[in-house]
Amino acid sequence: MRIRHVIPTVGPSAPAELVEAQETTLRSIERALRCVDSGIEVDVRAVRFPDEPLDCDWVTDCPVLERSVLDMAEFDVPRRLPLLWDVLAGLGDSSEYDLAVYTNVDISVQPMFYELLAEIVEDGHEAFSITRRTVQPRFRGSSLARLSATGGTVHPGHDCLGFTNAIAEQLDPCDVSLGVRWVARSLLWQLQLHSSNFRNFGDLHATFHVGDDRAWTNQRLRDYERYNGAQIKLLVETLIERFGPARVGRLKGIEPFIHAIDSGSEVDVSPARSVTVSYGTRAVGSMEPRLIFSANSGRAGSNYLAALLAGGRTVSSEHERAPQMVGPWTRRIAYEPMSASYEQRLVKADAIRMELSRLPAGWTYADTSHMFVKTFADVVFDEFQHERISVVVLRRDPVETARSFFQLDFMGPRPRAWYHWLIPPTAPQSAFPIDPGDIEDQFDLIFGYLVDIENRTERLRGLAPAVDWYDTTLADIGTVEGAAAMFERLKLTAPSDLEEVVSTPVNTRERPKSVVDQPVPLSRVQERLAEFLDRHAGRRDLEAFVQNHGLDQA
Amino acid sequence: MKHLYYLYHVPKTGGQTIRDHLDANLVRGRDFLHLGRWDQGRELTFDDVEALTAEQRGALRSIGGHPLTRPYKELFPDRVVREVVFVREPASRIVSHYNFNATMTARRGNPVPSFDEFRAGQPPNPMTKFLKKTFEIPSGPSVLSEVLAVLADLWMVGTTESLDLLAPTLFERLGIGSSVPSRSNVSGGMIDRHLALTPDLADELRDEAALDLMLYEACRRFERSTMERLSIVAERGPRRPIGFAPT
DSSP states (O other): OEEEEEEEOOOTTSOHHHHHHHHHHHHHHHHHHHTOOTTOEEEEEEEOOTTSOOOOTTSEEEOOOOOOGGGTSOOSSOOOOOBHHHHHGGGOOGGGOSEEEEEOTTOEEOTTHHHHHHHHHHTTOSEEEEOOEEEOSOOTTOOHHHHHHOOOEEOOSOOEEEEEHHHHTTOOOOOOBTTSTTTTHHHHHHHHHHOTTOEEEOSOOSEEEESOOOGGGOGGGHHHHHHHHHHHHHHHHHHHHHHOHHHHHTSTTOHHHHHHHHHTOOOOOOOOOOOOOOOSSSOSSOSSOOEEEEEOOSSSSHHHHHHHHHTSTTEEEEESOSSOOOTHHHHHHHHSOHHHHHHHHHHHHHHHHHHHHTSOTTOEEEEEOTTIIIIIHHHHHHHTTTSOEEEEEEEOOHHHHHHHHHHTTTTOSSSOGGGGTOOOTTSTTOSSOOOGGGOOSHHHHHHHHHHHHHHHHHHHHHHOTTSEEEEEEHHHHTSHHHHHHHHHHTTOOOOTTHHHHHHSOOOOOHHHHHHHTOOOOHHHHHHHHHHHHHHTTTOGGGHHHHHHTTTTOO | OOEEEEEEOOTTSSHHHHHHHHHHHSOBTTTEEEOOOTTTSSOOOHHHHHTSOHHHHHHOOEEEETTOOGGGGGGOTTSEEEEEEEEOOHHHHHHHHHHHHHHHHHHTTOOOOOHHHHHHTSOSSHHHHHHHHHTTOOOSTTHHHHHHHHHTTOSEEEEGGGHHHHHHHHHHHTTSOOOOOOOOOTTSSOOOOSOOOOHHHHHHHHHTOHHHHHHHHHHHHHHHHHHHHTTOOOOOOOOOOOOOSOO
16 A cells, blocks of 8 residues: 655744644654554655745655745735645655545644554545544643643544545646635545545544644635635536536535525635534534434334434434345344354445435434344444444333234244344344243244344444434333424424324334234233243343333332 | 356346357357347247256356346256346446437337436336346335345346456356457447436436445445455556646
C-alpha cells in the first residue's frame, strides 16, 4: 500500500499559533511514520509557497504553490490563503500512490494512523473522512503524548479526507480557498458521489486538533465566504450535470447551493453557526443518517412500531425491509455458528447502505424486524459502528405473545412457514437450548424461542454498549403518552396525528388465526408458562427473560 | 468427474458474449447446450435434455441460456455442478434492454415503442424476478432474501461490469481459450442507441428497482469473494498522470 499524504504547510510569516500547531502536527506524523508496517509506504508531502520555507528534512518538499486566493479576487482583509486544489496538485502522478490523504496543517495524527488508513482501504472503502477530536484548548504545558492520549471532544468538520487513486482521477477541480468556510465540501461531496462505499468515521480518535478556534467563523472573512460559496456553486452545477439533481440533492448541506442555482442568486452567507460540541464518545452532527432497529420476538408489535416511526418527520420506516434475511439465513443461524455465515450475511449491510445512499440528508432509516437480533444485528453493528444506531427493545406480555404464536400455529406440527423465521430451542445454535426429549408440547418450543430472543438481545447489548438501547413495551407505545415518550427519547419529531396512528390497529392477523382455528384461553397459556418456568428454574440463561418481563415479581 | 458449468443467463448481462465464445471454441449440442430459442427455432426443454443419452450428458461441459433453471441439476446426478450468474447495474441493464428491443422492433419494420411504453411493460425488479424463477423460489415477501441465500453459495457470481475479469477464468475451467471476445448480443449486429442513460434517468430507474439494486450490491460482494476464492486478480492498467494544478 502506497500512501501519499499532502499537508499545506506554513512558513515564518504565518501566525505564531499556526506555526506552533504545525510543529505539533509534524511531530505526530514523524511518530506515526516510525510505526508504519513494512507493507505500507508513506510519502508525506509538504505543499507550500516557495517563499515560505519549511525546516523539516523527512518530508517531500513541494514548493509548488504559485498563486493564492488573492490572485482570484479582491478581499477587504488580504490573506494569502492557498487554494485547496493547488495543494492537492502536490499529490502528483496518481500512478505513484494507491491512497491519497489530505489533512489540514493543524491536524495531528495518532501513531497507528497510517496502518488504520491501510485497513480502511483493505476493507473496501474507496473514499472516507476521518473527523478529528479536539483536545486541550491550550498549548501550555501539554506534551504530544498527553495531547495524543486526551479523549477530547468530537468535532463534526471534515479535515482528513482519504481517497484511492482511481477516485482521484475522477475529481473535478474547484478553486476554493483553504481556511474558509465550505472548503472541505468541494472535496467531500465529490468523494461521496464517486465512491460507492464512502464512509464517514465520525467517532474515531485517529486525528486531533489542539484547541477549537474555528477561525472560519470570523465575521471579517465574509467576502472570502462569498468567494468560496461562488466557487462551490460552480462545482455543484458541474456535479449536477454529472450525477443528476436527485443524487446531488441528497448531499448534506447542499441546499443553499441548489437554491442559489435555481434562483440565479448568490449563495446565502449567513453567519456560520458555532456548534456546541458535546463531551462524549459518540459523533455529533454526523452526516450519516442514523439507524433504528428493533429487538423483539415477532408478534410483539414491530409492525405497529414501524407504522409509528414512519409518522415521524424525516424517518423512512418499514417493517421487515428487504432483504428480510429469513429462510436459508435463519436455518444457517440455527444450525451453524454465526461466524460461519458472517461474510455472506454482510449483504444485509450492503442493502442498508444502498438504501441510506438514497435517503435525503438527515433522514433516519428504521427497520423493525424480529430477524434483526437473529440474522443481522452483528453485521449492522460492525458495518455501521461509526454511525448512530438506536435499538428499540420491544416487549409484549409473553403470555399474550405465546397465545398469538399458538393461535397462528407457530412452532406447530402443520406444514407452515414458521421455520423460515423462527429458531426452535431444539436447534443446535439456540440461545436457550432444550433437549428434544424434554419438549412436551408446542408451548415448550414457543417459550424456549421467546427466551432465546431475550438472550440474544442481552448478548448483543453486552457486545454493543455504544448502541443506544431503548427498552419499551407494546403496551407503553400503544398509548399516546408512551408513543410520544419514545419519539422524545429517540430525538425524533412525533407525527402531528399521533393519536390517530396510535389508535389504528396493525397486523392483528385475525384471518390466519381463524384459518388455523386453534383458540386457546389466556389462562391456559399462563399455566403453561408457569410450568415452563418451574421446570427450567435452575437455569441461569432463563434469568434475563424472567427479569426483563417482570416475571420474578409475578 | 468433469464439472458441469451451469450458465444462468439473466437477460442483458453479457450471457451472449459468453455463448459466442463457447460457439467459437466448442461444438454446440455435443460439448455444451444452449437452451434459448434465439438461433435454433425453439427453446430446448427439460424433456429434451432428459432425452439425451447418459453418454451425451456425460460429455457436456456446460449448459446455459435463459430457460435454464436449477431443477435441471436432477438430470446430472453424477456431475458436480458449478453455477455461474452475472447481474448488471439495474439502470444500465434496462436501458440496454430497451435499446435491444427497439433495434429489433425497428428491424422488423414495426413502430418503436417509447421508453416509457417499454418500461410500463416490464416487471418491477426484473433481475430479482428472473432469478426467483431460475432458482424456483416460491412467491412471498422475502424473495430477495432467498435469492441472495442461493447466490451466496454459487461457484461464480459476477457483474457484467467485471465480465472481462471473471470470464477468462470461466473459459479456462471450461478448457477453452481464455481471452474474452468483444461484446455481442443475439442479434449478431450493432444495437442502435435509441436511448442514452443520463444521471437523472439512472436515478429514476434505480428508484423503481430497489430490490434489483440490493441484488446488484450483494453480487458485487459475492463477486469479490468469487475473485478471492478463484485467485482472480484485477490487473491495474497504466494510469494517466493527474494534476489538479491550474492550467
